[in-house]
Amino acid sequence: xxxxxxxxxxxxxxxxxxxxxxxxxxxxxxxxxxxxxxxxxxxxxxxxxxxxxxxxxxxxxxxxxxxxxxxxxxxxxxxxxxxxxxxxxxxxxxxxxxxxxxxxxxxxxxxxxxxxxxxxxxxxxxxxxxxxxxxxxxxxxxxxxxxxxxxxxxxxxxxxxxxxxxxxxxxxxxxxxxxxxxxxxxxxxxxxxxxxxxxxxxxxxxxxxxxxxxxxxxxxxxxxxxxxxxxxxxxxxxxxxxxxxxxxxxxxxxxxxxxxxxxxxxxxxxxxxxxxxxxxxxxxxxxxxxxxxxxxxxxxxxxxxxxxxxxxxxx
Numbered sequence: 001x002x003x004x005x006x007x008x009x010x011x012x013x014x015x016x017x018x019x020x021x022x023x024x025x026x027x028x029x030x031x032x033x034x035x036x037x038x039x040x041x042x043x044x045x046x047x048x049x050x051x052x053x054x055x056x057x058x059x060x061x062x063x064x065x066x067x068x069x070x071x072x073x074x075x076x077x078x079x080x081x082x083x084x085x086x087x088x089x090x091x092x093x094x095x096x097x098x099x100x101x102x103x104x105x106x107x108x109x110x111x112x113x114x115x116x117x118x119x120x121x122x123x124x125x126x127x128x129x130x131x132x133x134x135x136x137x138x139x140x141x142x143x144x145x146x147x148x149x150x151x152x153x154x155x156x157x158x159x160x161x162x163x164x165x166x167x168x169x170x171x172x173x174x175x176x177x178x179x180x181x182x183x184x185x186x187x188x189x190x191x192x193x194x195x196x197x198x199x200x201x202x203x204x205x206x207x208x209x210x211x212x213x214x215x216x217x218x219x220x221x222x223x224x225x226x227x228x229x230x231x232x233x234x235x236x237x238x239x240x241x242x243x244x245x246x247x248x249x250x251x252x253x254x255x256x257x258x259x260x261x262x263x264x265x266x267x268x269x270x271x272x273x274x275x276x277x278x279x280x281x282x283x284x285x286x287x288x289x290x291x292x293x294x295x296x297x298x299x300x301x302x303x304x305x306x307x308x309x310x311x312x313x314x315x
Contacts, residue, residue: 001034001035002087003086003087004034004037004089004091005036005038005081005085005086006037006038006039006091006093007081007082007092008020008038009040009041010043010045010053010077010095011043011071012046012049013049013052014047015047016095017049017052017053018052018056020096023100025060031105035087037062037087039065039066039084039085040056040065041066041080041081042067043070043071043074044067044069044070044071044305050065050067053308054308057308064307065308066081066307067306067308068305069303074157075157075178076178078092078180079169079302082161082169082170083170089108089162089166090160091108091160093157094158098198099156099196100198103120108160111160115190115192116162116164116165116190117160117162117165117187117190118159118160119155119184119193120194121152121156121193121194121195121196122198123154123198140152140153141153151182156198157180164189165187174301176299229284232280232284232285239274
């Protein structure tokens with residue numbers, strides 16, 4: 001019988017984790033031709049999520065809890081789960097019930113059809129706010145405009161990957177700042193997409209506010225695209241050309257009128273514009289240098305403090 005690992009990152013989900021687990025188990029109970037392991041990867045939380053997960057592990061032998069030493073973030077929590085998976089496939093989904101467990105059988109169906117990566121495409125229900133829809137739209141619009149790896153609007157970190165893909169990620173893809181939505185597109189392999197409707201949260205709060213979404217987008221852009229650097233270079237070249245042309249204009253005016261034209265205001269504005277432009281370009285370069293700095297330090301992607309339940313690396 002084939003085995004599938006269920007991987008779910010957890011951060012401050014004390015109130016909703018039991019409900020999620022009940023719905024997950026109810027779904028898995030309907031799939032009789034696979035064995036399942038359930039791995040909860042807990043970022044160091046401020047509430048009693050750890051105690052709630054330990055309670056689940058005591059009552060369900062399939063559950064393993066990887067408790068990280070500090071908060072490493074959503075993407076690294078998923079990586080930790082992937083590293084500890086050893087089944088024929090792994091399913092990643094969030095535990096806030098915005099990734100409905102009831103979609104898992106459809107992912108497995110595509111896996112049985114021979115697909116190594118089964119992506120999901122999220123559609124918001126009618127209760128989603130206009131602000132949520134707009135920020136999501138702008139995120140994918142900016143991402144696809146600046147990155148060579150196209151990510152369909154509505155893509156989510158809810159997917160199934162085969163053991164073949166797991167092996168690639170464990171052995172070859174060890175980036176410090178991983179943008180998994182792009183990486184799972186970048187690796188290729190046979191892929192399919194499953195659509196689902198994302199319900200609103202019933203308990204807890206979203207962990208992706210505007211600031212985190214912006215940081216997430218910057219990580220995705222710097223991970224895959226050199227467009228901002230090339231844009232900065234082209235912009236600098238264009239301004240240099242414009243400066244030379246303006247210098248010729250000033251020389252012509254000098255020979256025509258024996259004096260340079262007055263323009264204190266335009267001079268100050270030009271200085272402020274160029275100063276701001278230089279700082280912006282340095283900021284773009286700094287983002288890329290920061291990514292390189294993270295890579296060369298070669299720190300571990302995450303640190304596991306303790307493992308509760310049967311370690312899925314055994315047997």
